[in-house]
Amino acid sequence: MIDVKNLKKEYEDNEAVQDVSLHIRKGSIYGLLGSNGAGKTTLLKMLAGIYKQDSGEIKIDGQPIFENTEMKERLIFLSDSLYFFPQSTIKQLASFYRSIYPKWNEERFERLAEAFPIPLTKKVHRMSKGMQRQVAFWLALSAMPDILILDEPLDGLDAVMRQKIRNLLIQDVADREMTVLISSHNLREVEDLCDYIGILHQGKLMIEKELDDLKSDVHKIQVAFKKDVPLAFLQELEILHKEQRGSVLLFIVRGKEQKIASFVQSQQPVVFDILPLTLEEIFIYEMGDVGYAIENILV
Numbered sequence: 319m320i321d322v323k324n325l326k327k328e329y330e331d332n333e334a335v336q337d338v339s340l341h342i343r344k345g346s347i348y349g350l351l352g353s354n355g356a357g358k359t360t361l362l363k364m365l366a367g368i369y370k371q372d373s374g375e376i377k378i379d380g381q382p383i384f385e386n387t388e389m390k391e392r393l394i395f396l397s398d399s400l401y402f403f404p405q406s407t408i409k410q411l412a413s414f415y416r417s418i419y420p421k422w423n424e425e426r427f428e429r430l431a432e433a434f435p436i437p438l439t440k441k442v443h444r445m446s447k448g449m450q451r452q453v454a455f456w457l458a459l460s461a462m463p464d465i466l467i468l469d470e471p472l473d474g475l476d477a478v479m480r481q482k483i484r485n486l487l488i489q490d491v492a493d494r495e496m497t498v499l500i501s502s503h504n505l506r507e508v509e510d511l512c513d514y515i516g517i518l519h520q521g522k523l524m525i526e527k528e529l530d531d532l533k534s535d536v537h538k539i540q541v542a543f544k545k546d547v548p549l550a551f552l553q554e555l556e557i558l559h560k561e562q563r564g565s566v567l568l569f570i571v572r573g574k575e576q577k578i579a580s581f582v583q584s585q586q587p588v589v590f591d592i593l594p595l596t597l598e599e600i601f602i603y604e605m606g607d608v609g610y611a612i613e614n615i616l617v
């Protein structure tokens with residue numbers, strides 16, 4: 319659905335996005351991670367057709383997005399700083415959205431009032447930051463976009479509202495194959511929501527993988543041997559990290575679980591466990607493997 323090839327964007331002498339290529343499938347939720355200043359907002363704004371790239375290509379269903387009104391009617395971008403008309407009420411904003419987005423669904427807008435308990439006559443400048451965010455989601459989801467691009471979308475929302483919005487997003491993805499691109503610093507949130515992950519670092523896409531692949535590719539194992547660790551053990555396994563904890567050794571290993579398990583068993587350990595890894599741990603070791611300390615990548 320979204321195809322990006324060799325995308326570049328410079329601000330004066332700062333290369334914010336450098337040669338990024340990625341593919342986002344229809345009906346998927348793609349999580350874009352990266353440190354402050356990694357280039358996430360710049361990339362999202364190019365994908366939303368707000369900024370024009372210096373070079374490279376963005377195609378959505380085979381069409382460019384920049385200055386493409388028809389395509390923009392199918393896409394909504396929620397920025398980390400929301401641009402509302404501060405003197406407008408929700409009702410007035412809804413009528414503005416209705417005039418712009420052809421797939422606006424009035425029935426849905428009315429139904430979503432139950433999820434977002436804010437009076438329709440309330441003016442934006444009288445709302446809290448969290449309430450303004452709720453209204454942004456209320457309007458966006460009523461406009462029934464094919465693509466929703468979200469820059470740090472759940473910041474400032476309470477835990478109940480975050481869960482409610484997560485459910486609404488998942489429902490739209492499941493029911494009508496909405497495609498979601500979401501940038502976040504919150505790995506746990508991304509882990510709950512996304513099925514694809516991309517990590518940007520200093521303008522470059524370091525990792526792009528399906529979340530399940532990422533999880534089935536790296537494992538934590540605990541082993542202990544009667545004597546020294548067999549040499550074959552260290553040579554055969556693709557070890558990303560190792561640690562000694564008393565007599566037990568902890569290894570982070572890349573590879574398929576079954577293959578690792580049968581090899582480790584063949585070395586006759588006295589203790590052997592395979593433990594699950596969180597997304598946060600996977601990133602720490604994967605990024606460490608390509609030479610980046612995690613504290614520089616993720617907040």
Ligand SMILES: Nc1ncnc2c1ncn2[C@@H]1O[C@H](COP(=O)(O)OP(=O)(O)OP(=O)(O)O)[C@@H](O)[C@H]1O
Nearest residue numbers: 329330332334352353354355356357358359360361
């Ligand atoms: N309007 C601008 N003019 C000049 N430089 C900019 C502008 N916007 C962003 N930059 C620079 O481009 C780089 C990427 O910024 P961007 O906002 O895309 O990063 P980000 O990953 O979204 O960061 P954050 O997580 O802090 O929001 C940074 O070095 C930033 O200083």
